[in-house]
Amino acid sequence: xxxxxxxxxxxxxxxxxxxxxxxxxxxxxxxxxxxxxxxxxxxxxxxxxxxxxxxxxxxxxxxxxxxxxxxxxxxxxxxxxxxxxxxxxxxxxxxxxxxxxxxxxxxxxxxxxxxxxxxxxxxxxxxxxxxxxxxxxxxxxxxxxxxxxxxxxxxxxxxxxxxxxxxxxxxxxxxxxxxxxxxxxxxxxxxxxxxxxxxxxxxxxxxxxxxxxxxxxxxxxxxxxxxxxxx
Ligand SMILES: [Zn+2]
Numbered sequence: 001x002x003x004x005x006x007x008x009x010x011x012x013x014x015x016x017x018x019x020x021x022x023x024x025x026x027x028x029x030x031x032x033x034x035x036x037x038x039x040x041x042x043x044x045x046x047x048x049x050x051x052x053x054x055x056x057x058x059x060x061x062x063x064x065x066x067x068x069x070x071x072x073x074x075x076x077x078x079x080x081x082x083x084x085x086x087x088x089x090x091x092x093x094x095x096x097x098x099x100x101x102x103x104x105x106x107x108x109x110x111x112x113x114x115x116x117x118x119x120x121x122x123x124x125x126x127x128x129x130x131x132x133x134x135x136x137x138x139x140x141x142x143x144x145x146x147x148x149x150x151x152x153x154x155x156x157x158x159x160x161x162x163x164x165x166x167x168x169x170x171x172x173x174x175x176x177x178x179x180x181x182x183x184x185x186x187x188x189x190x191x192x193x194x195x196x197x198x199x200x201x202x203x204x205x206x207x208x209x210x211x212x213x214x215x216x217x218x219x220x221x222x223x224x225x226x227x228x229x230x231x
Contacts, residue, residue, distance in 0.1 A: 037107045045230065046090040048121045050184060051077035056109060059126025060136035060200045067210060069134040069200060073096065076132045076197060080219040087223065092124040111173040114183045121188055129192035130160060130222065131184045135210060136201040142172040144218060147180030147194040154191040162193065162225030172198065172205060195222065
């Protein structure tokens with residue numbers, strides 16, 4: 001029978017222990033930046049939610065209820081803000097109430113309003129922007145659709161991710177994203193999309209759009225799309 005060398009046994013045990021603690025230290029050091037990143041507020045994404053219209057500019061009008069687009073946009077923006085904040089996003093809203101952002105003295109209130117929105121977005125250092133709107137066309141038009149600026153690949157990608165979730169979760173979603181020539185898409189450097197949540201000109205869709213349940217489905221789909229975009 002082979003005799004176990006006690007000295008070798010002790011050295012081996014010591015080597016294993018040293019190796020164990022070295023591995024532990026390496027693991028700890030490599031995880032520290034991740035821990036700091038996860039807890040530092042700087043690592044949070046900042047998203048600007050822009051509730052379209054407001055004040056004298058009510059936007060579209062509900063076919064049956066005559067609800068103004070600007071009020072509904074604000075409700076959706078607030079719902080989306082709650083969902084994104086709960087998920088750890090730093091959320092900035094361009095408007096928090098029914099008022100427009102223009103100065104009462106401004107000659108061109110629409111222009112002044114859009115300029116203020118741009119200023120808020122730039123000041124916030126936004127990672128991306130989501131502008132909320134409701135569409136209006138003929139009474140047969142239906143479907144949520146996401147718009148992005150021309151030749152803007154990051155925005156197109158964000159639009160695609162959100163549209164895919166609409167297609168999965170909503171009954172009337174459009175099948176395609178679309179290029180939109182809107183100030184909020186053209187004037188902003190950060191990836192930005194304009195979400196038309198549905199058609200207020202269609203009585204059936206209007207009924208859906210004003211329901212709490214549908215609002216949550218739309219906002220949840222946007223949240224899922226955002227998460228998918230950031231993956
Ligand atoms: Zn609008």
